[in-house]
Amino acid sequence: xxxxxxxxxxxxxxxxxxxxxxxxxxxxxxxxxxxxxxxxxxxxxxxxxxxxxxxxxxxxxxxxxxxxxxxxxxxxxxxxxxxxxxxxxxxxxxxxxxxxxxxxxxxxxxxxxxxxxxxxxxxxxxxxxxxxxxxxxxxxxxxxxxxxxxxxxxxxxxxxxxxxxxxxxxxxxxxxxxxxxxxxxxxxxxxxxxxxxxxxxxxxxxxxxxxxxxxxxxxxxxxxxxxxxxxxxxxxxxxxxxxxxxxxxxxxxxxxxxxxxxxxxxxxxxxxxxxxxx
Amino acid sequence: xxxxxxxxxxxxxxxxxxxxxxxxxxxxxxxxxxxxxxxxxxxxxxxxxxxxxxxxxxxxxxxxxxxxxxxxxxxxxxxxxxxxxxxxxxxxxxxxxxxxxxxxxxxxxxxxxxxxxxxxxxxxxxxxxxxxxxxxxxxxxxxxxxxxxxxxxxxxxxxxxxxxxxxxxxxxxxxxxxxxxxxxxxxxxxxxxxxxxxxxxxxxxxxxxxxxxxxxxxxxxxxxxxxxxxxxxxxxxxxxxxxxxxxxxxxxxxxxxxxxxxxxxxxxxxxxxxxxxxxxxxxxxxxxxxxxxxxxxxxxxxxxxxxxxxxxxxxxxxxxxxxxxxxxxxxxxxxxxxxxxxxxxxxxxxxxxxxxxxxxxxxxxxxxxxxxxxxxxxxxxxxxxxxxxxxxxxxxxxxxxxxxxxxxxxxxxxxxxxxxxxxxxxxx
Numbered sequence: 001x002x003x004x005x006x007x008x009x010x011x012x013x014x015x016x017x018x019x020x021x022x023x024x025x026x027x028x029x030x031x032x033x034x035x036x037x038x039x040x041x042x043x044x045x046x047x048x049x050x051x052x053x054x055x056x057x058x059x060x061x062x063x064x065x066x067x068x069x070x071x072x073x074x075x076x077x078x079x080x081x082x083x084x085x086x087x088x089x090x091x092x093x094x095x096x097x098x099x100x101x102x103x104x105x106x107x108x109x110x111x112x113x114x115x116x117x118x119x120x121x122x123x124x125x126x127x128x129x130x131x132x133x134x135x136x137x138x139x140x141x142x143x144x145x146x147x148x149x150x151x152x153x154x155x156x157x158x159x160x161x162x163x164x165x166x167x168x169x170x171x172x173x174x175x176x177x178x179x180x181x182x183x184x185x186x187x188x189x190x191x192x193x194x195x196x197x198x199x200x201x202x203x204x205x206x207x208x209x210x211x212x213x214x215x216x217x218x219x220x221x222x223x224x225x226x227x228x229x230x231x232x233x234x235x236x237x238x239x240x241x242x243x244x245x246x247x248x249x250x251x252x253x254x255x256x257x258x259x260x261x262x263x264x265x266x267x268x269x270x271x272x273x274x275x276x277x278x
Numbered sequence: 279x280x281x282x283x284x285x286x287x288x289x290x291x292x293x294x295x296x297x298x299x300x301x302x303x304x305x306x307x308x309x310x311x312x313x314x315x316x317x318x319x320x321x322x323x324x325x326x327x328x329x330x331x332x333x334x335x336x337x338x339x340x341x342x343x344x345x346x347x348x349x350x351x352x353x354x355x356x357x358x359x360x361x362x363x364x365x366x367x368x369x370x371x372x373x374x375x376x377x378x379x380x381x382x383x384x385x386x387x388x389x390x391x392x393x394x395x396x397x398x399x400x401x402x403x404x405x406x407x408x409x410x411x412x413x414x415x416x417x418x419x420x421x422x423x424x425x426x427x428x429x430x431x432x433x434x435x436x437x438x439x440x441x442x443x444x445x446x447x448x449x450x451x452x453x454x455x456x457x458x459x460x461x462x463x464x465x466x467x468x469x470x471x472x473x474x475x476x477x478x479x480x481x482x483x484x485x486x487x488x489x490x491x492x493x494x495x496x497x498x499x500x501x502x503x504x505x506x507x508x509x510x511x512x513x514x515x516x517x518x519x520x521x522x523x524x525x526x527x528x529x530x531x532x533x534x535x536x537x538x539x540x541x542x543x544x545x546x547x548x549x550x551x552x553x554x555x556x557x558x559x560x561x562x563x564x565x566x567x568x569x570x571x572x573x574x575x576x577x578x579x580x581x582x583x584x585x586x587x588x589x590x591x592x593x594x595x596x597x598x599x600x601x602x603x604x605x606x607x608x609x610x611x612x613x614x615x616x617x618x619x620x621x622x623x624x625x626x627x628x629x630x631x632x633x634x635x636x637x638x639x640x641x642x643x644x645x646x647x648x649x650x651x652x653x654x655x656x657x658x659x660x661x662x663x664x665x666x667x668x669x670x671x672x673x674x675x676x677x678x679x680x681x682x683x684x685x686x687x688x689x690x691x692x693x694x695x696x697x698x699x700x701x702x703x704x705x706x
Contacts, residue, residue, distance in 0.1 A: 002672075006612055010669040013668075014661045017582065017660050020582050020591070021654060021657040023583065024584075024653055025654060028650050083358070148546060149554035198564070241365060242365075242371045246371060246545070250541070253538050253542060254542070258535065264524070268527065275516065
């Protein structure tokens, strides 16, 4: 009896699935899904290597400071960094006075409940980076976690920053020309063509447009590519400030576990020694 | 409740003797997971996963309770409070990654535990109750994990909550009121977040209670073993302690090596990047996917794309998704083969392998975008999934001719004792 009921239930689900499969297959044959501009022309991030990538790698503080400079002078005009406090900057090599000076350069909104007015005051090391009011088109995301919030992480950010291209005559690696295959995919006014962006058109104009846009003080040549990598490294740090400590702890933990597991294995073999088959 | 040759607890000193008379807790532990529990001597490494699952539950409760001291279940601040844990709480980043990856580790060992049960027929008489309680634990785990994933209040949290509660909306007539009642509103918001937090804190303790029943039910017939032959004599068993505590200790070390590698070096590999974007009701992610451990069931849900007679596709998918787990409750009565272990079942063995591959395919499709060819593949794979449990197992167990079983566990481990057999053994 159970057998008959179970076979009937199984047949019910199988038939419903076959019906779905048949309908799906029929429409797949009748109208094969059309290729989209995004599927053919969206680029995976370029291969960048950062000093913090490998299991032993740590942040390059010099690079993080350069990246912070790029953030402050370029990105901060539109993008906030609200998860990060000024005091956190000590972790990338600034001393107390420098942190105070950085904080002072930002204005923190203060609401005065007595008068109802909103004023501003100079930032303090304990403040977080203030919100950025943006009146233009689009919605600039907060950058605190951006490298963890996008597939590809820092390499994606660097690729996006350097990936702006002329749409006219743009070809992918197969030699297909975008506007010939998809004349409708022309980037609308107010948006900018960037094949590293998911739908190819981004509201942000190329923020790092020319070499030496930011003046580096450590002698590094401020090429567009260098600035893009530096700010991406900085944003890796803002997203995961405990990265170095995490890996350092990890090696200590794995070392201990390897030792303890070896001991546990020897204890296991020892205890089972008298029992054949183990 | 145990074999007659089980070691008896003897209090070692006056204090434990006093305690044994008033509240025999040491005796209870001794009989449950100590030298007083005789266990088949031939258990292989597949039997390590029960203890590991218990360890994961403890790990999740300890890390979770500490995280709850710093987390704020309010839609305005939940996301930021998680970042506060990551940045400003001492070792908060480690606690959070331990908890998030601990959920994945828990599912890894529980899936291994379940598939060990599938292969060795652990659900068969006299162990049906252990199995039924195990399925209850699995369902509770799924509910707990789902609600936990909502708490960081990222994009996947929000949209996952919307999709999963939306499943109840597929129920005819009362679906929509039920969905609104579950969420405490028309969309996930503060009310939903708060109740999910409350339940996410409660359910692990319910799981712990059912785990106790699960182990209690286990101690009545005793552990199964890879041959599926029941324990007959004392030589078939060894005391749990020190034999299996030692083996489980080694297993725990291997498990921790893998788990800590994920925790410290790839802590976000199993998560979705979109969950680092704060929840936004006005922006739908391109692909809403649950965590990896739900992918096989998510694939079954999405495999139903056409209405079936009067049943809407969505309702069909919801029914199938829940049935995919509920069918496990009936397993002891679907697989009627008297032979437990898959080792001695030549036909079953092949279908078992097909099931393992099938579930992996379903998992892959469940994580992929809802587009062709993944939908068609998951339709075929879902057919096999239901056919396996509901059609193939009942038929195979009726017609299959199993191979000869060893006489006893001792014989399986030490070989046949020729001098003890009455008739001369047939020439090999």
